[in-house]
Amino acid sequence: MHAPEAPERLRAQQLSLTRHLRDPAHVPAPEGIEYRRLAVYRDLLFNNVESLLAGNFPVIRTLLDDEQWQALVHAFFRDHRCQTPLFTELGREFIRFLDTIEPLDPPFLAELAHYEWVELALQISDAALPAHDADGDLLDGRPVLSPLAWPLAYAWPVHRIGPEHRPATPPPTPTLLLVRRDDDGTVRFSELSPLAFRLLQRMEEAPHLSGRMQLEALAREAGSDDVAAFVEHGRALLLQMRQARVIPGIATAPE
Numbered sequence: 001m002h003a004p005e006a007p008e009r010l011r012a013q014q015l016s017l018t019r020h021l022r023d024p025a026h027v028p029a030p031e032g033i034e035y036r037r038l039a040v041y042r043d044l045l046f047n048n049v050e051s052l053l054a055g056n057f058p059v060i061r062t063l064l065d066d067e068q069w070q071a072l073v074h075a076f077f078r079d080h081r082c083q084t085p086l087f088t089e090l091g092r093e094f095i096r097f098l099d100t101i102e103p104l105d106p107p108f109l110a111e112l113a114h115y116e117w118v119e120l121a122l123q124i125s126d127a128a129l130p131a132h133d134a135d136g137d138l139l140d141g142r143p144v145l146s147p148l149a150w151p152l153a154y155a156w157p158v159h160r161i162g163p164e165h166r167p168a169t170p171p172p173t174p175t176l177l178l179v180r181r182d183d184d185g186t187v188r189f190s191e192l193s194p195l196a197f198r199l200l201q202r203m204e205e206a207p208h209l210s211g212r213m214q215l216e217a218l219a220r221e222a223g224s225d226d227v228a229a230f231v232e233h234g235r236a237l238l239l240q241m242r243q244a245r246v247i248p249g250i251a252t253a254p255e
Contacts, residue, residue, distance in 0.1 A: 046073075046074075046077055049090070050070070050073045052087060052090050053073055053090065054069075056091040056117065057094070057112075057113055058116070059162060060116065062162070063106065063161075063163060063166065076094060076097045079097070080094075083096075088124055091113075091120060094113060094117075095114055095117055098110040107156075108167065111158050112156070112161055115177075118150065118152065118179050118187075119187045122150070122179060122181045122187045123181070123185065123187055125147070125181070127147035127148060129144075129146060129147065129148075129248055130144055130251065130253065131252045132250060132252055133250050133251075134248060134249040136250035137211075137250065138211045138235065138239065138242060138247070139211045139215075139235055140210055140212065141249075141250025142207065142209065142250055142251040143241075143249075143251075144207075144248055144249055144250060144251050145200060145207075145246070146180065146245060146246055146247065148180060149180040149200075149245075149246040150178070150179050150180070151176070151177070151192060151201060151204075152176070152179060153175070153177075153197065155170040155174055156170050156171075157170075157175045158175060158177075159189060159191075175191075176192040176194060177190065177192060178192050178197075180244070180246055182245075183245070195218070195222070195237070198218060199215070199238075200241075200246070202214050202217065203247075211235070211250075212231060215230065215231045215235070216230075216231060218230070218234065219234075
């Protein structure tokens with residue numbers, strides 16, 4: 001008759017414990033637990049999270065002094081509600097947390113965190129290449145963008161930020177980057193021209209278009225007076241991307 005009360009009581013105890021562990025400065029410890037043991041458990045949990053975040057975001061860790069870093073991790077530990085229990089996703093959860101802070105100090109923190117997270121995300125990605133013809137015609141066929149090649153745009157020059165370079169305001173033009181994983185697992189970063197970035201962006205937006213159609217549309221966007229020359233220049237760019245396996249080939253699956 002009284003059995004249902006036990007799970008409810010256990011749940012209440014668990015909530016009381018987790019609230020204290022998240023915010024020990026403001027939430028009292030639940031009764032019946034030895035303080036010394038609770039302190040060891042509390043420190044262990046926080047230190048594990050702090051260590052994982054410091055490993056995932058080494059540049060951010062060097063930019064913040066110990067007090068700033070500890071305060072930021074404490075706020076994350078206290079306030080953020082993670083959407084996954086996986087340790088490998090902790091970095092993504094930290095980015096989600098930073099996106100809720102306004103204003104950020106320094107203001108580039110969220111973009112820098114995303115830039116640092118990308119390397120790990122690609123290293124552990126299990127995305128597979130779609131069906132493609134590696135030798136197909138990149139103009140007449142539909143170029144396939146590798147799921148292990150990500151074009152990224154940032155307001156801040158995230159690839160240059162560090163202890164010796166802390167910009168106070170973003171530059172007038174965005175930072176356009178390509179991050180890709182090689183066959184041996186190495187993750188590489190490179191800068192993209194606005195043309196190359198927009199081409200990759202268009203391939204994500206409209207994968208059903210042929211390479212020629214993509215380039216012709218891009219020529220119209222750019223206001224080019226010589227579409228044929230623009231397409232020929234774009235063809236050379238597509239070939240370079242295929243050589244780097246950013247574009248592994250053309251799609252073979254039906255539209």
